[in-house]
Each structure stands twice: as C-alpha cells, then as structure tokens.
Amino acid sequence: MTIVVGFEGSANKIGVGIIQDGKVLSNPRRTYITPPGQGFMPSDTARHHRSCILDVLQEALEEAKIKPQDVDCVAYTKGPGMGAPLLSVAIVARTVAQLWKKPLLGVNHCIGHIEMGRLITGAENPSVLYVSGGNTQVIAYSERCYRIFGETIDIAVGNCLDRFARVLKISNDPSPGYNIEQMAKKGKKFVELPYTVKGMDVSFSGILSYIEDMSHKMLSSGECTPEDLCFSLQETLFSMLVEITERAMAHCGSQEVLIVGGVGCNVRLQEMMGVMCQERGAKLFATDERFCIDNGAMIAQAGWEMFRSGQVTNLQDSWITQRYRTDEVEVTWRD
Amino acid sequence: MVSPMLQFKLCVPFPSSKEAEIAYNSLCPDAEPRKGGVSKTLSVTDNILHVNWKADEARILRVSVSSFLEHLSLVVLTMDRFGPPLDNP
Numbered sequence: 001m002t003i004v005v006g007f008e009g010s011a012n013k014i015g016v017g018i019i020q021d022g023k024v025l026s027n028p029r030r031t032y033i034t035p036p037g038q039g040f041m042p043s044d045t046a047r048h049h050r051s052c053i054l055d056v057l058q059e060a061l062e063e064a065k066i067k068p069q070d071v072d073c074v075a076y077t078k079g080p081g082m083g084a085p086l087l088s089v090a091i092v093a094r095t096v097a098q099l100w101k102k103p104l105l106g107v108n109h110c111i112g113h114i115e116m117g118r119l120i121t122g123a124e125n126p127s128v129l130y131v132s133g134g135n136t137q138v139i140a141y142s143e144r145c146y147r148i149f150g151e152t153i154d155i156a157v158g159n160c161l162d163r164f165a166r167v168l169k170i171s172n173d174p175s176p177g178y179n180i181e182q183m184a185k186k187g188k189k190f191v192e193l194p195y196t197v198k199g200m201d202v203s204f205s206g207i208l209s210y211i212e213d214m215s216h217k218m219l220s221s222g223e224c225t226p227e228d229l230c231f232s233l234q235e236t237l238f239s240m241l242v243e244i245t246e247r248a249m250a251h252c253g254s255q256e257v258l259i260v261g262g263v264g265c266n267v268r269l270q271e272m273m274g275v276m277c278q279e280r281g282a283k284l285f286a287t288d289e290r291f292c293i294d295n296g297a298m299i300a301q302a303g304w305e306m307f308r309s310g311q312v313t314n315l316q317d318s319w320i321t322q323r324y325r326t327d328e329v330e331v332t333w334r335d
Numbered sequence: 336m337v338s339p340m341l342q343f344k345l346c347v348p349f350p351s352s353k354e355a356e357i358a359y360n361s362l363c364p365d366a367e368p369r370k371g372g373v374s375k376t377l378s379v380t381d382n383i384l385h386v387n388w389k390a391d392e393a394r395i396l397r398v399s400v401s402s403f404l405e406h407l408s409l410v411v412l413t414m415d416r417f418g419p420p421l422d423n424p
C-alpha cells in the first residue's frame with residue numbers, strides 16, 4: 001500500500017491530491033480567477049496560491065481521512081510552468097516532507113497529465129494529445145520516453161483561446177475556454193481563419209493576431225456575432241489538432257488516442273477527435289474537468305509511479321524549473 | 336574602480352535547530368537568477384537561519400529580500416499548521 005500526496009500549482013490552479021494505489025482519495029482545488037479582459041500574472045497567482053495552499057492541503061487530508069504518518073511520499077510539480085507559483089508550492093511541499101519525514105519527489109507536469117489520463121481511462125499505450133493553456137503536444141511512448149511527435153511552434157492552443165476571450169471580454173469564470181465552448185454552440189456562421197499546420201507541428205499566434213484584428217471590424221459592422229467567432233475559432237483550432245494527432249497515430253500504428261490537459265475537457269474537441277477515431281477504427285479516451293484540468297491527484301499519480309519504480313528527489317536537487325520538456329524524463333515505470 | 340556592493344544580512348531565530356534546518360532546506364534549493372545582479376547565501380548555526388545578500392542595485396536587492404520574506408513566512412505558517420516535526424518516520 002503506497003499513499004502519495006501531490007501538490008500542483010504551475011499555473012492559475014492550486015490543487016492537492018492524494019492517491020492510494022490507483023485510487024483517488026481526495027483532490028481539492030482552487031482557481032485564481034481574474035476579471036474579464038485580464039490574464040493571470042505570475043506574482044499575483046503565486047500570492048493566491050500561498051493564501052490558500054494550507055487550507056487545500058488540510059482539506060485533502062481530511063477528505064482522504066488519512067494522517068501525515070500514513071503518507072509514503074510527497075510529490076510536487078517541478079515544472080514546466082510559471083516560476084513564482086511553482087516555487088511557492090514547492091516550498092510548502094519541501095516543508096511538509098521534512099516535518100513528516102517523508103521522501104520528496106519532483107514531477108514533470110506533462111507526465112502528471114499523461115499518467116492521470118492513463119489511470120482514469122485505462123488506456124494502455126495511447127497516442128496522447130496534451131492541450132492546455134501552456135502546452136500543446138502530440139506524444140507517443142517508446143523506449144522509456146514520452147516522445148514528442150508534434151507540438152506548437154509558438155503559443156499553446158489554450159493560450160490562443162484565453163487571449164481571444166480577453167479580446168471579447170468573455171468571463172474567466174469558471175474558465176475562458178468553457179465560456180467560449182458554450183458560446184460556440186450558438187454560432188451559425190463559419191468565418192474562415194488561417195489554418196497553420198506545419199508538418200507535425202502547429203502554430204496559433206498568427207490565427208490569434210488575425211482574429212483579434214478582424215473581430216473588431218466584423219463585429220462592429222454586424223457581419224458576424226461573437227458566437228460565430230467562438231464557433232469558427234474552435235472548429236479551426238481543433239481541426240488542426242485532430243490532423244496532427246491522426247498523423248502521429250499513422251506513424252506509430254497506434255489504435256488509441258488519449259486527450260489530456262485543460263482544453264481536453266472541451267466536448268467539441270472530443271467529438272471531432274471521436275469522428276477521426278471512428279474512421280480509423282481507433283478508440284478515444286478522455287476525462288472530465290476534474291482530471292483534465294490541472295489538479296493535485298495527477299502529480300500524486302505520476303509521483304506514485306515514479307516512487308514505486310525507486311525514484312526520489314533529494315532536497316538540494318528539488319529546485320523548480322520553468323522549462324522542463326516531457327521527453328527529458330526517463331520513464332522508469334513502463335516497459 | 337569597481338563600485339562597492341550592497342549587502343543585506345538577516346538572522347531568523349527558530350524554536351530549535353530542527354526547525355531552522357527545515358527552513359534552510361525548504362528555502363535553499365532555488366538559486367537567484369545567474370545574471371540577476373544579486374546573490375544570496377543561506378546557512379544555519381544552532382537555531383538561527385542566516386541569510387546574506389550581495390547586490391549591485393538597491394532595487395534588485397529589495398525584490399529579492401521581499402520575495403524571500405514571503406517564502407519564509409509561508410514556511411513558518413506551514414510549520415505552525417502541519418508541525419511540529421514528527422519524531423519517527
């Protein structure tokens with residue numbers, strides 16, 4: 001029996017999750033929500049995390065009905081992410097690990113998403129589409145490494161959606177992406193946007209500049225509605241993601257797709273991916289917002305796998321890092 | 336001539352050397368940015384955590400010290416809430 005506590009706070013969510021041998025005992029989370037039209041800045045986000053992390057930790061322990069003595073390992077996000085929030089969360093993880101005399105484990109955030117997706121869906125060896133506010137990658141496992149087959153060459157797909165939401169002053173509560181998804185359902189007219197797939201990679205910054213520019217003109221002249229723009233942007237971005245995912249599957253001969261990351265709970269993206277999978281006779285795996293969006297349990301789950309395979313992080317090596325690629329991690333827990 | 340560097344010295348007493356050591360280990364791993372124009376060294380003697388800063392500019396020193404104090408306060412709050420240190424693993 002192995003119990004791992006996971007701390008996540010690399011972006012605007014702060015979460016603490018507790019995993020016991022594949023079972024989620026608790027997974028509380030708080031989100032730092034900014035006013036419409038504003039993004040979240042590193043220092044404000046870190047302050048938010050510091051103000052509630054101890055409450056979230058206590059909530060996690062109470063809900064899981066465990067005591068610090070029962071914990072086997074304390075896992076935290078080492079990176080990638082925003083420096084200030086990562087550091088605040090790491091400091092608490094280091095302190096409780098020492099107070100409780102438990103080993104510490106630094107986890108790659110992307111690996112956390114993948115392992116949580118595998119645990120929840122039961123997908124064995126999927127091609128993974130990891131889509132969030134900070135990352136966009138198509139990943140497949142081979143030879144002890146999650147290899148990146150394709151990725152964004154500029155901004156993440158979620159960043160493109162978030163920043164478009166700011167232009168239209170769409171609410172950030174519960175998340176800009178969720179609100180765009182709801183508005184897109186009422187869209188009627190498809191506005192053509194640039195489509196920028198570059199081989200296995202994608203680019204979103206040009207699409208964002210284009211839609212930022214033309215939205216004011218088209219909205220003020222009444223040529224289209226905000227709902228039409230949400231719809232057109234989603235259709236364009238998600239088509240690109242489906243295309244590169246399909247290409248990765250063809251390369252790997254893979255018959256499974258797993259979607260992880262905050263954008264992964266978008267039902268329209270899941271639908272479009274589902275159509276592609278059906279045509280190929282492949283299977284689609286996705287999770288809901290509890291596990292798609294950043295959470296503590298995903299760090300606990302990746303930590304659980306790492307800890308069981310014999311890894312720990314010494315305190316002096318427990319520095320955080322804003323850049324930490326998925327393929328830098330040696331996957332010691334898979335064949 | 337090289338201009339003299341600004342220095343700042345902080346001593347933080349803890350209830351015992353155990354807590355001072357924990358605070359040291361929690362606050363030590365992350366170095367200041369290499370080209371940031373500020374350096375910070377931590378050490379522990381008995382129950383006291385010592386921190387020494389050297390910086391080129393007061394502005395940069397202030398940012399580093401105030402961010403350190405935020406983190407120190409977070410460590411102390413964590414100890415208050417989830418301490419005292421357990422004796423046996």
